Amino acid sequence: AQKITQTQPGMFVQEKEAVTLDCTYDTSDPSYGLFWYKQPSSGEMIFLIYQGSYDQQNATEGRYSLNFQKARKSANLVISASQLGDSAMYFCAMRESGSARQLTFGSGTQLTVLP
């Protein structure tokens, strides 16, 4: 079974609007962390935001926020006020406490911001 599922291969959003990128995960580990990365067309992997399984509040980093619904095992990324530079591939990833600290990645969502 997939540990990280991103069901939106591609998304479009109008500039200045908000967009939500979906991520669901599967784990029986009570302690885990969820990460989002951005990969622009240049190819580098850029860390955006982190959410811990025991965190009481949803994580926020500037225009990025994480809609964490633990019971539903979802960790959706919300980008507010989209910019053209937000066009990129976005990956959700999970680290379980029992793992060798590696991240397990989803298949990604390609976001295109329209002018």
Add this chain to the structure above:
Amino acid sequence: IAGITQAPTSQILAAGRRMTLRCTQDMRHNAMYWYRQDLGLGLRLIHYSNTAGTTGKGEVPDGYSVSRANTDDFPLTLASAVPSQTSVYFCASSDSAGHPNSPLHFGNGTRLTVT
């Protein structure tokens, strides 16, 4: 500038040839990883190393080997390349002694084509 350096940036390789992808980090991170990125599959872990002198297998280790003689270097070797190993390869590191929320830091990737 501190970070991860991968070499080469890209390579075309004949099937059956041996190839080593190089990865060096200067952040003194204990843990290092090799991922491959394929369209529609996200990033998949090939091998990892929690500390110098130790290595482990990831999700897709067949056809690859690694070594970790020191903290800084983590080369990935394809003993006899096959076309299915055509991919973009990312080296990453993390501070395993730090908090569980420590993200992976990635190199810029090596694009490998096996013909």
